[in-house]
Amino acid sequence: MAARSVETTGPAETESLGAELAGILDDGDVVLVRGELGSGKTTLVRGAARALGVSDPVTSPTFSIGHRYTAPGVTVSHLDLYRLAGLEREDPALLADYLGPGRIAFVEWPQDAHEELAGARIRVTLSHGGGDRRRIDVDGIDVDELPRASDGGASR
Numbered sequence: 001m002a003a004r005s006v007e008t009t010g011p012a013e014t015e016s017l018g019a020e021l022a023g024i025l026d027d028g029d030v031v032l033v034r035g036e037l038g039s040g041k042t043t044l045v046r047g048a049a050r051a052l053g054v055s056d057p058v059t060s061p062t063f064s065i066g067h068r069y070t071a072p073g074v075t076v077s078h079l080d081l082y083r084l085a086g087l088e089r090e091d092p093a094l095l096a097d098y099l100g101p102g103r104i105a106f107v108e109w110p111q112d113a114h115e116e117l118a119g120a121r122i123r124v125t126l127s128h129g130g131g132d133r134r135r136i137d138v139d140g141i142d143v144d145e146l147p148r149a150s151d152g153g154a155s156r
């Protein structure tokens with residue numbers, strides 16, 4: 001996928017972009033969603049999840065690191081790792097439940113330390129543009145740029 005940059009002028013447009021993004025995703029894909037608080041990360045994921053067939057309301061995970069939504073043919077995972085940021089150690093199994101075959105995962109606040117996310121295929125970066133404007137950059141990730149999940153894991 002070619003890098004793409006758009007500006008949206010309201011939440012509905014950001015949801016539409018999420019829906020468009022959903023159209024190019026495959027089983028097992030991980031999408032990293034970055035941007036400041038209120039930049040529209042959850043809004044974009046909501047639009048994508050809807051397009052993938054999720055009918056339950058898509059809300060920010062608060063009591064857990066993520067939600068899993070059942071859609072026809074796939075489970076849609078929505079993770080928010082904000083509160084994991086300060087932890088030096090984490091249980092890799094924590095993320096594993098949300099990733100892998102049969103799932104498409106959207107991850108807000110991904111951290112470099114999350115090696116499980118090294119296989120992410122797409123990165124979305126949102127930023128405030130004043131008022132209801134948001135700039136949204138979507139780009140494919142060259143997996144070679146990131147540490148592989150299989151490297152160095154055993155020594156940690």
Ligand code: ADP
Nearest residue numbers: 008009010011014037038039040041042043132
């Ligand atoms: P995040 O997950 O990044 O913290 P949310 O999606 O939860 O952000 O919230 C974004 C807020 O900004 C919502 O209240 C939404 O209605 C509002 N908003 C205003 N304009 C936009 C836009 N262009 N795109 C997305 N959200 C917008």
Ligand code: MG
Nearest residue numbers: 041042060108
């Ligand atoms: Mg959010």
